[in-house]
Amino acid sequence: MNYKNITVAGSGVLGYQIAFQAAYHDFNVVVYDINDEILSKAKAKFDTMSTAFKEDLHASEKQLQRAFDNLSYTSNLEEAVKNADLLIEAVPENPKIKIDFYKKLAQVAPSKTIFATNSSTLLPSQFADATGRPTKFLALHFANEIWKHNTAEIMGHDQTDPEVFKDVIAFAKAIGMLALPLAKEQPGYILNSLLVPLLTAATDLYVTGVADIQTIDKTWMKATGAPLGPFGILDVVGITTAYNINKIAAEESKDELKIKTVNFLKEQFIDKNKLGVSTGEGFYKYPNPAYKEEDFLT
Incomplete structure (x- = not known):
């Protein structure tokens, strides 16, 4: 090399x-x-x-x-x-x-x-x-x-x-x-083959009204010992990336829930420049997001 x-x-x-x-x-x-x-x-x-x-x-x-x-x-x-x-x-x-x-x-x-x-x-x-x-x-x-x-x-x-x-x-x-x-092509490689389904499931749970953002993140963090929940991860990854991935999936599948998710991300985050850590606000506000508070998991 x-x-x-x-x-x-x-x-x-x-x-x-x-x-x-x-x-x-x-x-x-x-x-x-x-x-x-x-x-x-x-x-x-x-x-x-x-x-x-x-x-x-x-x-x-x-x-x-x-x-x-x-x-x-x-x-x-x-x-x-x-x-x-x-x-x-x-x-x-x-x-x-x-x-x-x-x-x-x-x-x-x-x-x-x-x-x-x-x-x-x-x-x-x-x-x-x-x-x-x-x-x-x-x-x-x-x-x-x-x-x-x-x-x-x-x-x-x-x-x-x-x-x-x-x-x-x-x-x-x-x-x-x-x-x-990797020995062969795989959409999402190894990391995103594991991660994207988690982030998609979390977004679906929120968009369909099953639970709020902090409850979903608390569940994942407490049950697995992870330092971040899926919405905390989305803020780090950048909500623009999540939006683009969901948009492509919605266009290909015409799935109503995916379309609803795309519209939600666009209206509540993309259009308001709430793109995650990079802009100081996404699902949480930075530099002191709620999930870093000592009593978040109590």
Whole structure:
């Protein structure tokens, strides 16, 4: 694995985390997004993230400064990938947006550049043709708060070069991840194959009036010992991601409950910019959500 220059496309919930994690482990990282305003917001998020690295990883000021020195930013895609050994795509969880992005990327990226999608639920084979380099394309999926929940699921498709697969596993380890290779394509990988049904069930229980948000979260936390309930998890993941996943499912299935859930998430959260931890409010208010109170489970 000879990667040194990494480009992260998309500076949203996971994109900026991936970028900082790679920079912290001494890779040169270019952060790309569609305009400079979004990139300015990303820079502010890196400051918050450095605080988390201090608290959770006991990172030194010298280590953090080196990470910042390894980061650069651009809204010009050609400029972003001109030296890239690996590009990690973290654009919105929407097939059309991703396909459009890959078609543009294929026109400007050097032939050496490996493409990896961080898609949570979509398969790499859905985008392989659009990349123009299917043998150099695969999925590399991270859990949220990747510096703590340091998993990296690596999933190829039928055309992925085995050497590329091995190199991406090596890269994942090089940035401090527990590398988790999958032997075949699976919607949602391992993590989301387990997690999405939980989050969907919790949302269904609330939307159908079975119980309120805190009661559902208390049930899960107390019964399993989990530090977060499903709605706390949704706030961390980002409600936009949950909305996009439910929207795709509703469009495909025409299921009345899924449609009701999509409308609920849109009207009560998306339209009000209550997107979870990232905006300071989702199902809970931050930085002091109710589930962190000492008496939450009493």
